Amino acid sequence: MDYLSLFVSFKLAVVTTVLLIVLAAPLAYFLAYARFPGKSLLEAVLNLPLVLPPTVLGFYLLVIMGPRGWGGRMWETAGFGPLLFTFTGIVVASLLYSIPFAIQPMKAAFEKIDRRLLENAYVLGLTRTKTFVRVIVPNSIGGIAAAAILVFLHSLGAFGVLLMVGGSIPGETKVASIAIYEAVETMKYGEAALMSLCFIPISYGFLLLMNKLNRG
Numbered sequence: 001m002d003y004l005s006l007f008v009s010f011k012l013a014v015v016t017t018v019l020l021i022v023l024a025a026p027l028a029y030f031l032a033y034a035r036f037p038g039k040s041l042l043e044a045v046l047n048l049p050l051v052l053p054p055t056v057l058g059f060y061l062l063v064i065m066g067p068r069g070w071g072g073r074m075w076e077t078a079g080f081g082p083l084l085f086t087f088t089g090i091v092v093a094s095l096l097y098s099i100p101f102a103i104q105p106m107k108a109a110f111e112k113i114d115r116r117l118l119e120n121a122y123v124l125g126l127t128r129t130k131t132f133v134r135v136i137v138p139n140s141i142g143g144i145a146a147a148a149i150l151v152f153l154h155s156l157g158a159f160g161v162l163l164m165v166g167g168s169i170p171g172e173t174k175v176a177s178i179a180i181y182e183a184v185e186t187m188k189y190g191e192a193a194l195m196s197l198c199f200i201p202i203s204y205g206f207l208l209l210m211n212k213l214n215r216g
Helices: 003-033 039-046 054-065 070-077 087-111 115-123 128-136 138-156 160-166 176-185 189-215
Strands: none
Touching: 003 039, 003 087, 003 128, 003 138, 003 176, 003 189, 039 087, 054 070, 054 087, 054 160, 087 138, 087 160, 115 128, 128 138, 138 189, 160 176, 176 189
């Protein structure tokens, strides 16, 4: 069994989850409470990864992050080297691929908070940032945890977009889903079965946890 690809998958899922929860929480807060022209258009753009085929998203990321794309050029100009076919590259792809799974649960949790709590916080002199940290986040732990679980599981099982952007470099970009695909291609069904089996209890356990959080 390819333990190295399993390690890369878990590493990617953890990094994506941590970064995306931190980055998406303020955005979800903004979408939950802000009113501005074009809000529905912005939400539709952020939710595109839900409906786009992963290979379509992967293709455009391949173009943007390549040496001739603006993203790849900016990254190399900053002195970080190539972006494609690196672990950093698949992290960027995973962040964009999973962003709806972070925003939607947190936005729903933020919208359920009693507005009177926010009004009281403003009356007491708290800024919007302090209100977010001291009032909204503590009262939305369930939604934030659900978002983290969904992002983790979605990142753990990503395939098409990662294959397009990262290829299959052992120890760097070869995740478990790609290793399973390659094992099946080479008719190593036993290895593919063992690796696939690893995902079932993990996914099931996280889903049970999410159900308990939702009931709570």
